Amino acid sequence: MYEKARFLPAGDKSLIIEFGDSISPEINKKIRDMYLAIEKSGLDGIIEMVPTYRSILVSYNPLNIIYEDLCHKLRELEDNLNDSGSEPAKVVEIPTIYGGDYGPDIEFVAQHNDLSVNEVIEIHSSRDYLIYMLGFTPGFPYLGGMSEKIETPRLKTPRTKIPAGSVGIAGKQTGIYPIDSPGGWQLIGRTPVKLFDPFAEPPVLLNPGDYVRFVPIDEKEYKYILKQVEENKFTVNIALLDK
Amino acid sequence: MDMIKIIKPGLLTTIQDNGRIGFQRYGIPVAGAMDDFAFRVANILVGNDEHEAVLEATFMGPIIEIGFDGFIAITGANMSPKLNEKNIHMWRSIEVHKGDQLSLSGAIEGLRTYIAFGGGIGVPEIMKSKSTYVRGSLGGYNGRKLMEGDEIPIDASKSKAKVGRYISPGYIPRYNNNNVVRVVLGPQDDHFSPEAIETFLNSEYKITAEADRMGYRLEGPKLTHVKGPDIISDGIVSGSVQVPGHGSPIVMMADRQTTGGYTKIATVISPDLPIMAQMGPGDTVRFKKVSVEESQNILFEYEEIISNIKYRVENSFIIQETDKLYNITIKKL
Numbered sequence: 229m230y231e232k233a234r235f236l237p238a239g240d241k242s243l244i245i246e247f248g249d250s251i252s253p254e255i256n257k258k259i260r261d262m263y264l265a266i267e268k269s270g271l272d273g274i275i276e277m278v279p280t281y282r283s284i285l286v287s288y289n290p291l292n293i294i295y296e297d298l299c300h301k302l303r304e305l306e307d308n309l310n311d312s313g314s315e316p317a318k319v320v321e322i323p324t325i326y327g328g329d330y331g332p333d334i335e336f337v338a339q340h341n342d343l344s345v346n347e348v349i350e351i352h353s354s355r356d357y358l359i360y361m362l363g364f365t366p367g368f369p370y371l372g373g374m375s376e377k378i379e380t381p382r383l384k385t386p387r388t389k390i391p392a393g394s395v396g397i398a399g400k401q402t403g404i405y406p407i408d409s410p411g412g413w414q415l416i417g418r419t420p421v422k423l424f425d426p427f428a429e430p431p432v433l434l435n436p437g438d439y440v441r442f443v444p445i446d447e448k449e450y451k452y453i454l455k456q457v458e459e460n461k462f463t464v465n466i467a468l469l470d471k
Numbered sequence: 472m473d474m475i476k477i478i479k480p481g482l483l484t485t486i487q488d489n490g491r492i493g494f495q496r497y498g499i500p501v502a503g504a505m506d507d508f509a510f511r512v513a514n515i516l517v518g519n520d521e522h523e524a525v526l527e528a529t530f531m532g533p534i535i536e537i538g539f540d541g542f543i544a545i546t547g548a549n550m551s552p553k554l555n556e557k558n559i560h561m562w563r564s565i566e567v568h569k570g571d572q573l574s575l576s577g578a579i580e581g582l583r584t585y586i587a588f589g590g591g592i593g594v595p596e597i598m599k600s601k602s603t604y605v606r607g608s609l610g611g612y613n614g615r616k617l618m619e620g621d622e623i624p625i626d627a628s629k630s631k632a633k634v635g636r637y638i639s640p641g642y643i644p645r646y647n648n649n650n651v652v653r654v655v656l657g658p659q660d661d662h663f664s665p666e667a668i669e670t671f672l673n674s675e676y677k678i679t680a681e682a683d684r685m686g687y688r689l690e691g692p693k694l695t696h697v698k699g700p701d702i703i704s705d706g707i708v709s710g711s712v713q714v715p716g717h718g719s720p721i722v723m724m725a726d727r728q729t730t731g732g733y734t735k736i737a738t739v740i741s742p743d744l745p746i747m748a749q750m751g752p753g754d755t756v757r758f759k760k761v762s763v764e765e766s767q768n769i770l771f772e773y774e775e776i777i778s779n780i781k782y783r784v785e786n787s788f789i790i791q792e793t794d795k796l797y798n799i800t801i802k803k804l
Binding site: 236237238239240241242244246249250251275276277278279280281282283284285287290291294295296361362363364365366367368370407424426427430431432436 | 492493494495496497498499597598607609654655656657658659703704705706707708710711728729730735738739740741742763764766767769770771774
């Protein structure tokens, strides 16, 4: 993490506040705190912000505030950041069925790492994963903190269609596909929960700074939850992070 | 119901407004009209909110049956618009009636044409926008480009459009095949050698066939990185000039993804994006550096021009008597 954030211009209407050049929970926390501080400040002219692994993209209207003045205000906010302001992180429980047709690559992941399928499930579902950012497709969470014991390279040939809800592994990363999309991740399971619903408010289930916990379920539970999701009756369990 | 019916859809005709603002943090692309100037002026000409949804036609325009009495305005690329087989003016409010046929053909200057309807287009907002994001099957009309037989509701009853509204010829842009667009360097210009930056600012780049609403891949002198082509993903804006490992720049446009892991050497300033939007494969572009301060002054001038246009549209009009044209100015006494 840098001593002081860098302000980088991104054209006439945006700037990037860069906090570091690595992926770490500390930088993520700083981003979360700064994001909330900017939101709270009610700074005139801010249009929207996009938090990422190590930066915040700030879009603003120069008719309200010019670049130099905005940098000055942002520096003030950064200097006055304190820990007390941020809310405790939430853990969103994602019920997941592992293996079978839902996770066709789980046996490869097991073989690749000299593990049994049950061990892969045990390792994958025993941690809470920090949501660093959303991007790539609507609602796609970039999760951090997967165990190296189940690291597996991407497929050599990507699949043309991966069903929404698929849980996968790519290298050191794990993730969930919110919508049907092509992709090269090793698929180990699937959740019946909807991560993206354009008609909902907010349209996504997960937020940067929160955590994801995968909870193994069987096919009967999967079908039950899927039906509830389709009837709009399902709500996810949310726990507080135990430190 | 007031509506329009698509007789022939053209190559890529979509419903667009100013885009899905405030949802990028969820990974949802902005979309929206590619040419901000032509889009906003089209709305102004028919008395709409500047950011009301319009039709954006690309390269080959649509044929449309008008199913309402009211006004339209056509701006942007010249697709030789005709109403019932008779040529009509662009950059003016045009009165239309139920049963009229509006036909556009191939673009002879520019690439994208905007058709605004007095009162606006009556499709529902999804995430606060009527814009179509085709890759995500989101918004607009069923999340897709328009097709033959589609019937699109028009809110003609809400129209505040008036007859004979126009913009001064001096404000009508000319669309060329070779252009200079201005850029602010960064956010990752420090990943390039000074020579690479010089090359970028002093070379001509050709737009390749891979150019769409998401971005334009360019062909020209390769740009070499000093710190490597990949960064930890960060946010992308409209106009971001990405340079992946192959060294050829890509200018990101309206349907761009929200984040990406390639270095961005520079950003095309927003008042010059309409120039990019009207260029297509085979056209060439050069980049000229401006400071952030200069870019914001250019933006202020751009916004002032649009304000002036709006004022003139609201306070003057033209009437045609046989072959004579009269300009009427409205002044409060």
